[in-house]
Amino acid sequence: MNEVSALPIHASAQNGRFVVVNSQPWMADGLTRVQRACFPDLSEAELMGPGHFQQHLQVFPEGQFAVWDNDQQCVAASSTDLCLNIDLAHYAHPYMQEVGDNTLSTHVPGGEWLYGADIGVHPEYRSQGLSTLLYGARQHLVRRLGLKGHVAGAMPKGYGAHAHAMPIEEYVYRVALNELKDPVLSVQLRRGYRVWGIIPDYLDDASCRHYGVFIVWRNPDIGWSERHA
Template identity: 65%
Template sequence: MPERFRVVQSTPDMAHRLAEIQRACFPDLAEGELMRAEHYLSHQKVFPEGQHAVLDEETGQVAASSSDLRMNVDFEHFEHRYMDAVDNNYLTNHNPAGEWLYGADIAVHPEYRGHGLSTLLYNARHDLIRRLGLKGHVAGAMPKGYHLHPDLSIEEYVQKVVAGELRDPVLSVQLKRGYQVHGIIPDYLEDPSCGHYGVFIVWHNPEVSQ
């Protein structure tokens, strides 16, 4: 029922609900890495057009959200820690002249999964990239299914996901949206479900020469 949901720019009155969604979506994430209301307020201040929320028009409730910032990317030296990339969740390192959009967060409340809300958010992100003339979107994907395969190295696991031999609840979805794996990031964040790894993924804006 896509007509039931609408993507809007997030606003200060949503901050506490956004923090609730974050906590519900990432129960394994370290406490210090979870976004709180103060972080969402900072996002809206430093880069308001990069902050999206999905409203349930029937209830007026916020059901999902995404947070992004602009930056320049050195693809030869892509390894980094998540908290460094997002300036400890405040996004105050946002570069207004940055050529790439960096995905700091995307979260759909568990009660709203299965309605295509993440698709709405990714479409909004890609529309923003086209509107701003950016080169594309990058993010550190969380391979949330990796802990189920202790017999595999992270490289083997990601290769199997890319080949379609395994399905990862996060990475597989992003690959279907046109993202490509650029590399693997050790010690990306504190989440045992993904072995603390991140997978650096890239979506290229087809309207801009790379």
Template identity: 65%
Template sequence: MTTPGLAGAGRSFLGRAVLAEREDGRYVVVQARTDDAPALEGVQRACFPDLSEDEIATARHFLSHQAHFPEGQLAVLDTATGALVASSSDLRMNVDFAHYAHPYLKETGDNLFTTHDPRGEWLYGADIGVHPDVRGQGLATLLYGARHDLIRRLNLRGHVAGAMPKGYGAAAHELPIEGYVMAVVRGERRDPVLSVQLRRGYGVWGIIPDYLEDESCRNYGVFIVWRNPAWTA
């Protein structure tokens, strides 16, 4: 069944260009706008209750993201209600793979994206969140697909991010972070974040101590990389 307003080239929903959609048309990806900032903050707080107040993205931060790199700010809308239920935030940068271990706030300019480089060759995944009420419905997959489409469109080298190994907090008494990550890579353990990203074709490059303040991952990040197979020099 086709949802009205979504069929054909140049489809739209509520006057907004649709970048991706679930097969049944229930959820669509659009570019976030400035008037979405309060709803974006609401999704952020629902998704990351353990993040420190200094690291949570608020409406002020989302407005700054829009100012620096609007193309990299995506939102998922529920076509049945018009509600904003998921989002992702990205910026462009150049990556020194020999010195990748930076704290999240340094990498993102205190979460304001002042570090965005319009000529950066990599897309940096600062954030992705799906409201807990609608998880398990393929919304993160929609957002990742739209991000990869953006990478191809801009001819970027690929996508990098600091994944939060959110299962490590419960396993930290058993093994060090390096052992935990290797067990996840080998499929011996499942991490609610890292395992999903590995299935999407990302590879682990290294571990970032003190990446952010979140007890669920013991403040660690895992630097992950997806390389654009269509990239041309």
């Protein structure tokens, strides 16, 4: 029996159907199912599989979250994080380099920032607030660990449909102004993240024309000054 009920709950839907818990080794196949459903355009080399998810739990178990559907008894959404020391003046990096080829071997115990390697909500569960639950759990972890904040390379998945009409800089600017809606970046901006810069050749995904958008959420518990920049 999968004893999700015995695990600490980090966030919960109001009706109690969905709960955020730390991922468990026996969830690896469910986490893989979510990954593949969420990123059909991502190259096979960059997709995470059961072995990756199990390895993540060995590296940094606190940073691995799953949204569990109590009704259907399955994983509905998930996120993967690691700790890093980030130089905000030199943020551009290929995704696979930053996450150690999806092994999280780059994780820095005691690192100052939480880095979002992955987040996904299975298409069958979208528009039910599950990404809100996951971002809340991640930000709570940042505050609990006293980190500077949460950073990630967002995938501007809607850019492919606009690439013929505008450069990526204009697209991101218009998404930030809420003139355009992006299925990924718009969600993150509503969660309090801010655009820091654009990363070319971030990953192998045609839907975003291989771009990433470096986003930053700063821990409000820290008294920010120049020394925290």
